[in-house]
Amino acid sequence: MQASASKKGKGDYRMAFEAILFDCDGVLVDSEKIYVSVEREHLARIGLDYEIDEYMDRFQGLGSDDFWAELDRDHRSLGKGPLPESFGSELDAATMERIDRELSEIAGIKQFLDIHEGPRAVASSSRLQRLIHKLQHTGLYAYFEPHIYSGEQVANGKPAPDLFLHAASRLGVDAATALVIEDSANGVKAGLAAGMTVWGFVGGGHSHQGHTEQLLEAGAHKVVDSHDDLAGLLFNSKKPN
Missing domain, CATH: 1.10.150 (DNA polymerase; domain 1)
Incomplete structure (x- = not known):
């Protein structure tokens, strides 16, 4: 399922996705x-x-x-x-x-994950042991374990699609029904190459002028600026408390 390209902003955006695949750095943890x-x-x-x-x-x-x-x-x-x-x-x-x-988690992610129901995974370019360390350090590990995947586990890293396809396969979902949340142009390109819907994320402390445009130019279908924004789009406009 693909979303049409959209400008950054909030609005009525009802879509059902079988699974959500999150990048880690800059999306789950404020490490970038x-x-x-x-x-x-x-x-x-x-x-x-x-x-x-x-x-x-x-x-x-x-x-x-x-x-x-x-x-x-x-x-x-x-x-x-x-x-x-x-x-x-x-x-x-x-x-x-x-x-x-x-290191801390990105604001609102735990509230989002407490609401989210369904398959989800982390798909990050980070080395696996460092990825696990960051998730444990911020209290996010239990939300994803055992579906925590590193670029070390596939032949080609982002912007190749291998990692996202690997994560979808391990979750047992069709790539076309997965939503990718990414903060980098290379990650956006990887998700698109995997045939997935990709939403850019610009809620990390590293976000810079032109970040939104960079993600849209890479092909992101939409850009969100916080996990509250993401929750509002996916959960009938109900945001985490």
Whole structure:
């Protein structure tokens, strides 16, 4: 089932979906602002300076292997050779320190999940153990377990459709009846490639000017700005308390 393209905004939008597939970072947990801050800071130290719009457009939602390959290619293009051997471990350590200190769930998600009935899954580009850690840290793990899927578990990461198709298969639902909630252009493209309805989400702390337009340009059928907004569209306009 496909929705027609729509501008951001609230309205009477009645649709039934067999399952909801959520991206994690920036949709369930407010981690993208941490990742972007730490990554851009560390990359600048090795000469890779990206404007925020370019960074979000190129890298947000990208599978881990593709992310590192792109950074390595950029570093080599500067005549600096491959990324420094210690870069990945240093970035990981700095990121996890910030996550353990600052990470919280996106406002309204627990109230939404308390209302939602039916199959649902997490489908994230994050490495599986880190994905589980973030969900446990924010108290969201029990809402999804065992349907928590990582890009590590499929051959091709987002923007390829593999991860969303894998999640739908494990849930036992037809891809065409699934709704994807995504905050990145790469994630939107992955959901569309899987033949699913995709709604963009711009309620995370990392959302920036042009984010809505970026998701619509990637093909999102609709963009919502909060989990209250999402609940209003899916649950007869009744929002969580």
